Amino acid sequence: MNDATVNRLTLFNFWVAFGAFGLACFFGMYQVLERSGLFAFLQSPAVYFASVSTHGVLMAFVLTTFFIMGFGYYTAAQSLRRPLWNPPLAWAGYGVCLFGVALAAVPLLLGKASVLYTFYPPIQANVFFYLGATLLVVGSWFWCVIMLVMFAQWKRDHPGETVPLPMFATAANALLWLWTSAGVALESVFQLLPWALGLTDTIDVGLARTLFAWTLHPIVYFWLIPAYIALYCYVPQAAGGKLFSDLLARAAFVLILVLGLPIGFHHLYMDPEQGAGWKFLHMVGTFAVAIPTLLTAFTVIASLEMAGRRRGGAGLFGWIGALPWKHPMVLAAILSLLMLVLGGFGGIVNASYAMNAMVHNTAWVPGHFHLIFAGTVVTMYLAVAYKLWPELCGRRLYSDDLALVQLWGWFIGMVIMTTPWHILGLLGQPRRISAVQYNSVLTLSWEPYELAMIAGGFILVGSACLFVYLLYKTQTAGGKVDAREDMEDAPPTGRRHG
Amino acid sequence: MSRMEINELERKWLFVSLAMIGMFVGAIVVTAIGKGIHPPSHVETIDSASLHLSQEFAEDKLGVQPEPLADGSLQVRLVAGRYGFYPREIEVPAGRRIVFRMASMDVLHGAHIPMTNMSTMIVPGYVSEVVSVFPKPGEYPMLCNEYCGLGHDHMWSKVTVVAQENWREPATGGKQP
Ligand SMILES: [Cu+2]
Numbered sequence: 001m002n003d004a005t006v007n008r009l010t011l012f013n014f015w016v017a018f019g020a021f022g023l024a025c026f027f028g029m030y031q032v033l034e035r036s037g038l039f040a041f042l043q044s045p046a047v048y049f050a051s052v053s054t055h056g057v058l059m060a061f062v063l064t065t066f067f068i069m070g071f072g073y074y075t076a077a078q079s080l081r082r083p084l085w086n087p088p089l090a091w092a093g094y095g096v097c098l099f100g101v102a103l104a105a106v107p108l109l110l111g112k113a114s115v116l117y118t119f120y121p122p123i124q125a126n127v128f129f130y131l132g133a134t135l136l137v138v139g140s141w142f143w144c145v146i147m148l149v150m151f152a153q154w155k156r157d158h159p160g161e162t163v164p165l166p167m168f169a170t171a172a173n174a175l176l177w178l179w180t181s182a183g184v185a186l187e188s189v190f191q192l193l194p195w196a197l198g199l200t201d202t203i204d205v206g207l208a209r210t211l212f213a214w215t216l217h218p219i220v221y222f223w224l225i226p227a228y229i230a231l232y233c234y235v236p237q238a239a240g241g242k243l244f245s246d247l248l249a250r251a252a253f254v255l256i257l258v259l260g261l262p263i264g265f266h267h268l269y270m271d272p273e274q275g276a277g278w279k280f281l282h283m284v285g286t287f288a289v290a291i292p293t294l295l296t297a298f299t300v301i302a303s304l305e306m307a308g309r310r311r312g313g314a315g316l317f318g319w320i321g322a323l324p325w326k327h328p329m330v331l332a333a334i335l336s337l338l339m340l341v342l343g344g345f346g347g348i349v350n351a352s353y354a355m356n357a358m359v360h361n362t363a364w365v366p367g368h369f370h371l372i373f374a375g376t377v378v379t380m381y382l383a384v385a386y387k388l389w390p391e392l393c394g395r396r397l398y399s400d401d402l403a404l405v406q407l408w409g410w411f412i413g414m415v416i417m418t419t420p421w422h423i424l425g426l427l428g429q430p431r432r433i434s435a436v437q438y439n440s441v442l443t444l445s446w447e448p449y450e451l452a453m454i455a456g457g458f459i460l461v462g463s464a465c466l467f468v469y470l471l472y473k474t475q476t477a478g479g480k481v482d483a484r485e486d487m488e489d490a491p492p493t494g495r496r497h498g
Numbered sequence: 499m500s501r502m503e504i505n506e507l508e509r510k511w512l513f514v515s516l517a518m519i520g521m522f523v524g525a526i527v528v529t530a531i532g533k534g535i536h537p538p539s540h541v542e543t544i545d546s547a548s549l550h551l552s553q554e555f556a557e558d559k560l561g562v563q564p565e566p567l568a569d570g571s572l573q574v575r576l577v578a579g580r581y582g583f584y585p586r587e588i589e590v591p592a593g594r595r596i597v598f599r600m601a602s603m604d605v606l607h608g609a610h611i612p613m614t615n616m617s618t619m620i621v622p623g624y625v626s627e628v629v630s631v632f633p634k635p636g637e638y639p640m641l642c643n644e645y646c647g648l649g650h651d652h653m654w655s656k657v658t659v660v661a662q663e664n665w666r667e668p669a670t671g672g673k674q675p
Contacts, residue, residue, distance in 0.1 A: 045651060122604075123606075205621050205622050244505065270537060272625065273541060274539060279536075280536075283526060290519055294515040298515075302508070354530065358617070360610070428611075430643035434650075437651045442638075442639060
């Protein structure tokens with residue numbers, strides 16, 4: 001069991017992360033309603049683009065960064081079995097990040113930073129938005145330093161031993177983030193801030209896009225690695241088995257680190273400022289980085305199969321039914337992997353050097369990344385929260401049944417919402433519009449899909465509310481856990497407390 | 499099983515993964531090198547602030563060009579600006595290779611004719627060039643698919659594809675139906 005400092009630090013980071021998540025879901029809900037065009041009183045490009053910007057920043061930057069920091073502190077202390085190095089530095093990082101978020105929130109909510117979450121020069125946001133975003137990144141570097149120092153200290157104290165897998169992956173992620181966040185930091189410090197402050201008149205858009213692309217793809221692996229940690233380190237045990245192979249898991253993390261870095265130009269396939277040769281190289285890199293994902297899917301599924309067979313499942317598929325579907329971690333893993341497969345298919349189309357032209361900047365793209373990010377990544381974050389909240393608060397999860405309902409809701413809502421997006425994308429609907437103004441036969445064929453989107457959005461927002469409610473109730477009203485009770489072995493089902 | 503050992507099945511899966519990825523990349527290499535299918539990557543700079551003074555993107559030089567290119571392709575020049583593609587309407591023949599050249603006079607834009615490969619980003623400071631062929635006659639919208647400001651939803655132009663036999667070469671650039 002971790003000490004109180006680590007628990008508090010993790011809990012504080014997690015509450016910012018999941019608070020941002022809950023809030024962002026409401027913005028998302030508004031967006032599907034607004035862009036459907038069915039509710040005239042909601043129509044407003046100004047509110048819509050402010051909402052898109054806030055939704056994107058909260059989900060992609062706030063939820064992820066705070067979750068990853070909190071999970072990293074917990075993982076380091078837990079897996080290395082040593083106290084956190086330099087807690088004041090960790091709190092300082094938390095403070096810098098939080099201050100940055102607050103600073104960025106004001107212009108975002110006032111519609112003075114409607115530059116979506118990719119910044120979009122030469123459309124200019126209020127300077128406090130750029131400043132806030134920069135501080136969020138700078139604060140997260142404190143976390144990277146702490147993770148790498150703890151990794152090094154452990155290695156020094158345990159010569160010749162292999163560092164535990166969760167910490168191995170966390171250190172890889174800290175390295176990845178230090179390198180990949182440099183692109184957006186450079187853009188911000190040398191281009192956006194001087195320009196927003198009026199020190200320079202113009203901005204080189206091609207360079208800004210190139211720097212952002214440096215960050216833009218590996219950042220996805222920064223978000224994904226904690227989900228993979230849960231898949232490798234929590235899921236097999238939760239299913240009643242063990243990890244199929246530790247070595248290949250480590251290989252996957254190293255491959256993600258090495259191959260994930262230099263592929264950002266695939267976000268610029270349709271841009272005129274990059275040559276075909278560079279795009280081609282980045283295409284090869286993009287396909288190469290699918291290999292660690294294929295390995296992960298294999299290893300996790302193989303581990304689940306071993307667990308299912310150990311539990312008495314027989315035949316080619318019998319082991320699937322024998323899995324403990326009522327364990328939130330196992331259910332989340334199964335749903336996550338399903339969405340990873342669906343989203344991965346869309347990703348192959350996106351990554352295809354020339355085929356990308358058909359779907360570039362269409363609704364297909366948010367359909368794809370909502371499956372991967374909101375589907376695979378966030379589902380595992382939710383499962384990690386369900387696992388850690390009892391440990392962090394010393395209370396049992398308020399209701400396992402509601403947790404399962406919540407996870408199913410998230411999955412069903414996500415499928416209902418993203419399927420029409422993929423179809424609309426193939427029909428050419430642009431992703432970043434607040435209303436359909438095109439006076440064309442083509443756009444009539446888009447209409448029926450809007451209704452499905454709204455239904456999916458409602459289910460998702462309900463699921464998100466239920467999640468936040470469960471965390472809150474666990475912390476305030478969950479049954480107390482005996483201090484010596486080992487949470488790892490606590491029975492996963494049939495608990496309900498109030 | 500010792501923890502530092504790769505299972506036989508896992509080794510096989512590794513080869514299957516590599517083969518799958520190799521197949522995808524191979525297919526792309528064949529189309530890219532064999533058939534010359536590339537994304538629009540025309541690295542050519544231009545001063546976006548003075549497009550109207552330029553040889554190519556001056557107001558009377560826009561639209562479908564009267565002179566075909568040496569290889570018989572038709573050239574179309576467009577300027578993207580908040581909130582339209584100029585000229586607002588163009589007419590092109592079906593089945594003919596069309597070279598679009600586009601530049602932005604203000605912010606980022608994207609041009610896309612749905613369900614075709616006519617798609618490119620239009621980045622200030624650069625000329626975007628994209629080649630397409632439209633097999634079927636009809637009216638197509640050309641949409642801006644990159645957020646360019648609060649009027650972005652309204653940014654679209656009309657492309658009319660006419661059958662080859664009904665097509666008449668325009669006499670001058672700039673003026674279109
Ligand atoms: Cu536009």
